[in-house]
Amino acid sequence: MTSDAVPVVGIVGAGQLARMMIQAAIPLGIGVRVLAEHADDSAALVCPNVDIGFPNNARHLREFAAKCDVVTLDHELVYLDALAEIEAAGGVVRPNAGTLRYAKDKFYQRTEFKRAGLPVPAFAELLNFPAIEEFAAQHGWPIVVKSQQGGYDGRGVWILDDAEEARDFFDATAGTGVDLMLEQYVRIERELAVLVARRPGGETVTYPVVETVQRDGICHEVIAPAPVSTEIAERARALGEQIAGLTGAVGIIATELFVVAGADGDELWINEVATRPHNSGHFSIDGCQTSQFANHLRAVLDWPLGPTDLVAPFVVMANLLGEDRESLVPRIPRALDVPGGVHPHLYGKEVRPGRKIGHVTALGDDAEETRARAVHAAAVLTGRAT
């Protein structure tokens, strides 16, 4: 990076995370370039510097990286070997392929976390049918099956209730070539997330621990601060920071945690990690002094990080999940009219049922009222309420 020139951050992928990074880049005076698959991708709509290309194409990644001072990512579905090559050739990729592997390869993540003494559910590779029976004998039914690579928002995760379901599942998936793993089923009291921003040298800032309210494996609401004891929040925070260091994260790393009732009180178990800005941190755009997107950019540029304090006692984010294929536009004024005020964030994506097309954030002095306001505004925007 030549020190006098405006630094250019390249983002591989042009989804809503890239879009929100672009919003955060404008005040910092940073140049942003995106590698988009389509010219109408969420971030490509708001970026003057768009390259069309694919994140699993080594040549596209190389040519893109050559135009950027630092490369970062909108998602993990990227050809890691190509990123490693770019880095070996002197390019700056943050987070790098070593860190990304924790998010991309769940079996690797579980193995490494277990080795480090971190609290993960019991797990095993699904190599053959007897492996399922053996795992169930040890940990009981139901058991969870996950694809080792990819999968998010509930995709690539199955719950098997008994040996019969397991047999059907195994027969259906055997020979598909998808690497699967088994995991102990955990009875969840609630789910938390903790976001850490980390610079290359190890300096970190941590966001307030939040509760994520999930339905069918999809996050619907995020509540900041999480309604848990200070002690649980502190443990969550410590786990997030330990994982940031262990994975060598640069930028935002999100750790999703299960709260589980144990014999000696609540326990925390690690669910997933995402080595990039994360849905559980969208509340920070309106709700914190420095958003996760601003701190992600600052971290990947190795610039000092900003304070993460909440700017209101309670901040609630509700995702907008498409209900139909109707345009949201006529509903925007109605959502803006919700008493108390909300902050809509629309991603410029075509509406499809179940698709994340935006989110809305509410700030307030009362936990219940703030949550109700965010949820109501989300219902208005998705057409479930007027």
Place this chain on the structure above:
Amino acid sequence: MTSDAVPVVGIVGAGQLARMMIQAAIPLGIGVRVLAEHADDSAALVCPNVDIGFPNNARHLREFAAKCDVVTLDHELVYLDALAEIEAAGGVVRPNAGTLRYAKDKFYQRTEFKRAGLPVPAFAELLNFPAIEEFAAQHGWPIVVKSQQGGYDGRGVWILDDAEEARDFFDATAGTGVDLMLEQYVRIERELAVLVARRPGGETVTYPVVETVQRDGICHEVIAPAPVSTEIAERARALGEQIAGLTGAVGIIATELFVVAGADGDELWINEVATRPHNSGHFSIDGCQTSQFANHLRAVLDWPLGPTDLVAPFVVMANLLGEDRESLVPRIPRALDVPGGVHPHLYGKEVRPGRKIGHVTALGDDAEETRARAVHAAAVLTGRAT
């Protein structure tokens, strides 16, 4: 505006105000198009939809307006007759030519405000030299001379101390064709500003009244809330709202006020109005629940306005005025490292001495510390401190 399509707001001019409107447009899912004079104008650097053209060219304005659902402005230096024609032909221009005239033509503004009973300094047209002598005889020396059109940041304003200076000034300017006006010199205790966002139907929201700290006619700092009595703040607010209605403003209208010691306590006099987002409202990006740029866009689209509450007890903005021609980039990390945290906003403009190249905002619990932090960070960014 077809109600299902993403609305496109066209901004005439591509300076920093347009740039910050673009930042505010991203979460709202609004399309933005700018009419820029140069491809490297502040807002053109961050906008994928740029038309190159001139704000005083009727054809450029017409062609631009045809691509937009609503046209708004980055500055007032626009050919008003062309805007009026666009409106007459069914285009939507907000604010319209009628409102813009209050900002563009100071003599008109003073005349209309006086007629409405609003507190303005005594004024007269400068038609000939005896007019100066007569005005001075009535109001005393010094007297202020202003160009009736244009002029901002101290440009187009002169102070004449006595008859000799007045003679020299008159001889130097006579025959230049610039329309001038005389104004009573006002001994200012402090300067305030009040921003109102107004919808076409008259609904308004008002921002907390701020103090603007000026040196040589240029705003250096903005302090929110203004350190004045509740009664003065309420009067300032009422004046701002009255002016928003009187001018038929749509979007942000900023009223700058003088606080003057009168016989019966402090008086408020109207200094200037700007019928667009204004430097005195930049604090609202980080400091208020809804920024002036978001509320400007919401108002020009006739969407409900958002809450204007401060998100911290004290918010201070300091302008970045170029000291040299050095790149700011190497100084950004040092500014981000200022203890307590600041929010830099860089406009992507080449640095020139005296040029406004950005601003920085600090939030805090202590008025003095917050101001010192903002001022220090500004000094770091402009190279006056390390």
